[in-house]
Amino acid sequence: MSMGKTGQQTLVFENKPGVLGFASIVGQKEYEGPLGDGFDMTLPKDDTWGEDSWEKAECKMFAEAVKMAAGKAGLKTTDLQALMGGDLLNQIISAGFAAPQIGAPFLGLYGACSTMAESLLIAASMVNAGYLDNAACATCSHFSTAERQYRNPLEMGAQRVPVAQWTVTGAGCTILGASGGNPVITHGTIGKVIDYGIADANNMGAAMAPAAYDTLKTHFTDTGRNPGDYDLIVTGDLGLFGTQALKDLLKEDGIELPNHFDCGVNIFDTENQDVHGGGSGCGCAASVLNSYLLTKLQDGTLNRILFMATGALLSPTTTLQGETIPSVAHAVVIERSN
């Protein structure tokens, strides 16, 4: 058993913790998108899902995604040795209030929309090291809770700028285990927080692209790999404009990214679904990973991906106080086991 680090920021998981089960839940709009068939469950048209509030519906999404994923892994939620995750709401209340329903020891995380990758990275490191036999990694977001917390009351009907992204109503959970899982996680690159001076809270893709660039470059340097070593380089929710910004930054270094896949660009039909720059939110990368991507890794369509979720670490308070937007990107390598 050898464990450790390669390069500056990349952890190596030699015991290859693997995916025992995964599940996703999305809203109607996401179901109507190009990846709609792959999700396990869709909310009814009324996105309160029978609850008193959108926040309670979002919490229910988190809890149900974990329960479904545990079930697919052949585990009761009480068998889970840890639950790691968070969400976009103040004090990560979706995760925090779902946790007692799950009953597993809980590590609350906040990485904004990078949380799915952050939870996989920490869980893989703990499972790989032998501390835990399994761990659930989960996150979620909800259009209606995010809009009213971060932007405007929905009733106001505020017009959205062209670079704005649409917060995905979605939840995803991956159950990692010490043995028997497929695909497996082999590396994790912990991102640095990068502030490129972007102050427009409506253009989060642009704010997050420099963090994605930094983590990607570090990952390649740390591992000695290049984009061709991956079937897909997946980003969380850079959207149309952030994706372009990332490609422009890489181009300056002579790096092309032909095999790039942004969950925010792909979860919606950006031409016909009126989402402007694409999808965003913790639940975007989480629901796409825990449906389309892990399915393709299991059926052999994909062999190895770099899953990198980006998070903009702003708050409405920092925006009002005139601050720019620091962002972070964490990445994990997920590949089919031999």
Added chain:
Amino acid sequence: MSMGKTGQQTLVFENKPGVLGFASIVGQKEYEGPLGDGFDMTLPKDDTWGEDSWEKAECKMFAEAVKMAAGKAGLKTTDLQALMGGDLLNQIISAGFAAPQIGAPFLGLYGACSTMAESLLIAASMVNAGYLDNAACATCSHFSTAERQYRNPLEMGAQRVPVAQWTVTGAGCTILGASGGNPVITHGTIGKVIDYGIADANNMGAAMAPAAYDTLKTHFTDTGRNPGDYDLIVTGDLGLFGTQALKDLLKEDGIELPNHFDCGVNIFDTENQDVHGGGSGCGCAASVLNSYLLTKLQDGTLNRILFMATGALLSPTTTLQGETIPSVAHAVVIERSN
């Protein structure tokens, strides 16, 4: 090198990651308390600390505590292989905005007032397993930012109920390293989220006591230890009323806790400083650990403590929506190395 878990929720750190450096910063009121002499730095009477806002002052406290602790460890902040932490503000902006100033890879955590213990637990597990040579664990809180975010505008002068606790203006950082540190961290118990049905957001000690009880009982069962194995059983910020609740719960099981020390009770003179139930906030346990407690462990006054910080995972939104208060407690064993 043997790593793993004992019992249900307790990780064992056999390579004994140790404390390379630690630092604390507090406000005037905390400096005037019984532990005032032990803190490294005190804010001026104006708690904006020369910044435009209290939030920016809180962020500066976080950054300065990390810089000071790294300096004491003989490290530049750029030598830090990871920064793990969070705070009470929405989207953990104190930590997120301090991170680019530090420049280390960043894992954002949210465990409310349990964050200091959560960060030590995750960092110790990663350092112990060989992924990282060192890691900075930090958290903070600020009376003026917490009051206006969680309660009322300060200008309103709202009267406080007798069980209310006073949010500590404080920050603390511990630098853990793979070798050469003293004291060392030998175990970590990951807490479950417990909701005992307490709905009074002004009585967080009562809401958190059942989580502390659950983690403490689990820790004793997992390790085969009892209170007598520790010089101190430290809780974060149960305050006067939460401490009594914890003792009452343990008494039903026939467990006495004579060597108990609550940071919230001890940071202020609860009789003369008009703080009602005592101190609270992430910065309470963080500043007391990274001054008084670690100093006593280094000078030999204390040999082994259980450091358990508790967090109430509520938000103003959940309180307004009539929810009860789920809470969590994480614990780490810190002892003098031989």
